[in-house]
Amino acid sequence: MARVFLSLGSNLSNRAEKIQRAINLLNHNHIKITRVSPIYQTEPAGFLSIFGIGLTFGHNQPDFLNCVVETFTDYEPEELMFAIIKIEKTLGRKRLPSIRNLPRTIDIDILFYDDRVINTPFLVIPHPRLKDRAFVLVPLCDLEPDFIHPILNKTISELTNLVDKKGVRPWLANQTLTSV
Numbered sequence: 001m002a003r004v005f006l007s008l009g010s011n012l013s014n015r016a017e018k019i020q021r022a023i024n025l026l027n028h029n030h031i032k033i034t035r036v037s038p039i040y041q042t043e044p045a046g047f048l049s050i051f052g053i054g055l056t057f058g059h060n061q062p063d064f065l066n067c068v069v070e071t072f073t074d075y076e077p078e079e080l081m082f083a084i085i086k087i088e089k090t091l092g093r094k095r096l097p098s099i100r101n102l103p104r105t106i107d108i109d110i111l112f113y114d115d116r117v118i119n120t121p122f123l124v125i126p127h128p129r130l131k132d133r134a135f136v137l138v139p140l141c142d143l144e145p146d147f148i149h150p151i152l153n154k155t156i157s158e159l160t161n162l163v164d165k166k167g168v169r170p171w172l173a174n175q176t177l178t179s180v
Contacts, residue, residue, distance in 0.1 A: 001072045004031070004080065005111040005144070007127075007136045008067050011044065012105045015065040016171075018091055022106050023069065025087045031080070035070040037139035042066050043167040044103075061103050065171060068111070068139040077113050081123050084108045111140065115150040126151060134163040 006026070010018040016039065027033055044061040073080060092105040111127045118125040126149060130136055137160040140147075145157035152159065 001074055002114050004071045004073055004113050005140060005147075006031075006069050006071060006084075007107075007109045007111055007140070008069060009042075009064045009107045009135070010105055011062045011064040012103050013092070015062075018106045019065060019067060021091055022087060022108060025090060026069070026071065026084075026108075029083050029087065030075065031071050031073045031083065033069045033071050035143050037068045037142040039065050039067045039171040040135060040139055040168050041171045042135040042169075064135065066135045066139060066168075068136065068143055070143055077110070077116070077118055077123055077125060078120075080110065080113070084110070109136075111136065112147070112150075115148075117150055131159050132163065134160070134165045134168045137163055138165060138168050 008019050008022050010016075012018075019039070023033055023036065042064045044064060075083060088106050088108055093107070094104075109127050110123075110125055111130055113125045116125060127136070130140075131149070131152060137156060141156045141160040145155060145160075147156045148154070149156070149159060
């Protein structure tokens with residue numbers, strides 16, 4: 001079984017409910033969740049990219065709720081990605097191939113798959129923008145601060161200390177999400 005870390009985020013609809021439903025669907029699709037980080041509320045980050053043209057966004061989007069989960073699965077990385085896309089679609093995620101960083105009901109990203117490095121046109125693991133994303137590093141650090149990034153050779157704790165954590169705050173209505 002492979003040990004896999006996934007990030008989950010939502011900024012549309014009932015955000016916490018969408019994340020809990022994603023956890024339930026992952027568990028029912030041969031992706032066993034063993035630990036769930038605390039939930040963080042985060043400001044939208046990045047920019048909207050349409051056909052390679054960057055547009056600043058963020059002020060008109062709702063905040064995200066984000067967490068990281070530790071999972072174990074027998075899926076190979078590509079199979080896991082297909083299962084995740086199916087779960088996102090079930091939860092109302094609409095993907096537009098030329099548009100990135102839109103508001104979404106759910107976003108599930110593969111952060112690490114054991115300590116494997118994968119770089120194909122369809123899938124890149126470790127997640128290529130993980131090192132720049134406080135909204136991923138902070139909850140990942142809650143679960144596994146000593147995990148070593150297989151490319152950067154730094155621990156998650158070290159990477160977390162290098163990013164600006166402003167805008168990443170514990171969710172005030174923090175409730176414990178269940179892994180089942």
